[in-house]
Amino acid sequence: NxxxxxxxxxxxxxxxxxxxxxxxxxxxxxxxxxxxxxPEEGLKFMxxxxxxxxxxxxxxxxxxxxxxxxxxxxxxxxxxxxVRGDSAxxxxxxxxxxxxxxAFFGQGTRLTVV
Amino acid sequence: xxxxEQSPQSLHVQEGDSTNFTCSFPSSNFYAxxxxxxETAKSPExxxxxxxxxxxxxxGRISATLNTKEGYSYLYIKGSxxxxxxxxxxxxxxxxxxxxxxxxxxxxx
Numbered sequence: 001n002x003x004x005x006x007x008x009x010x011x012x013x014x015x016x017x018x019x020x021x022x023x024x025x026x027x028x029x030x031x032x033x034x035x036x037x038x039p040e041e042g043l044k045f046m047x048x049x050x051x052x053x054x055x056x057x058x059x060x061x062x063x064x065x066x067x068x069x070x071x072x073x074x075x076x077x078x079x080x081x082x083v084r085g086d087s088a089x090x091x092x093x094x095x096x097x098x099x100x101x102x103a104f105f106g107q108g109t110r111l112t113v114v
Numbered sequence: 115x116x117x118x119e120q121s122p123q124s125l126h127v128q129e130g131d132s133t134n135f136t137c138s139f140p141s142s143n144f145y146a147x148x149x150x151x152x153e154t155a156k157s158p159e160x161x162x163x164x165x166x167x168x169x170x171x172x173x174g175r176i177s178a179t180l181n182t183k184e185g186y187s188y189l190y191i192k193g194s195x196x197x198x199x200x201x202x203x204x205x206x207x208x209x210x211x212x213x214x215x216x217x218x219x220x221x222x223x
Contacts, residue, residue: 004157033211042215043158043203056210091157093211102148103211105157 004029004094005074006106013082013113021109024074025094032075033103034060034067037089046090049075082113118206120214127194128222134190135217137204141185149178149189150203152216158203161189194221 005024013019025032030051035043045059049069060067064082069075079086089110093103119138127133139147146165150158162171167182175192191198201216 031210035213042201043213045210045212048210093158095211101146102160102163103205104160105150107157 004092004104004106006090006092006109008109009107011109011111013111015083015113016081019079019082019086019111019113021077021079021090021092021111022074023077023092023094023106025092026104029094029096029104031095031103032069033093033095034075034077035091035093037091037108039088043091046077079111082111084113087111087113118204118212118214120202120204120217122217123215124218124220126220126222129194129196131194131221132190132192133194133219134188135202135219137187137189137214139185139187139204139206139212140208141182143208144182144206146207147180147182147187148205148207148211149187150205152201152203154200161202189217191219194219196221196223 007022032049034046036046037043047060047067048056052071064080066078089108091105091108093105095103121136146163148163149161151161152158162178164180169180171178177190180187199221201218203213203216205211205213
């Protein structure tokens with residue numbers, strides 16, 4: 001049973017380009033969470049998704065950021081027109097249906113905007 | 115977004131010392147409290163999930179307690195070792211996970 005897979009592990013984008021970060025949850029997990037870790041800070045919640053639904057996107061910037069978790073395929077976090085301040089490590093976690101079980105994390109995607 | 119607070123923010127202890135830190139969370143709409151260990155350049159690794167008031171969990175030298183009525187959990191490390199150096203995160207799960215900012219532990223040999 002493979003763990004949570006994130007790719008790419010490292011992503012370099014120029015200012016103004018788009019960044020697409022992918023997260024494949026563990027088999028059987030229907031909940032996906034995205035977090036951002038800025039330098040010298042802890043994990044900040046961005047968005048919580050279930051299959052084909054955004055449950056809570058209160059932590060995600062209103063502009064340039066979007067997320068989806070389609071019926072088939074990985075969850076995608078998309079950042080349009082990236083700026084230097086978007087440089088961070090982006091982690092996703094998945095959990096099964098019950099919220100009192102643990103969430104498992106991927107190894108993160110480190111985005112660098114140059 | 116709910117507020118989950120961890121203290122202290124960072125901690126340095128000598129090898130062999132025992133230590134503990136705190137996670138405070140809202141006491142309403144509680145489902146579970148999670149502790150994670152996060153080493154630099156790795157992903158957070160689950161340590162404990164606790165659901166019942168008064169729960170105590172133990173894994174080796176690390177243990178945790180839970181008080182859902184007053185909204186706090188303690189993580190204890192007995193006889194700290196250098197390999198315990200990491201950031202320890204707690205997360206409160208209601209309808210989703212809310213993470214604290216972590217306690218960074220450095221164990222000095």
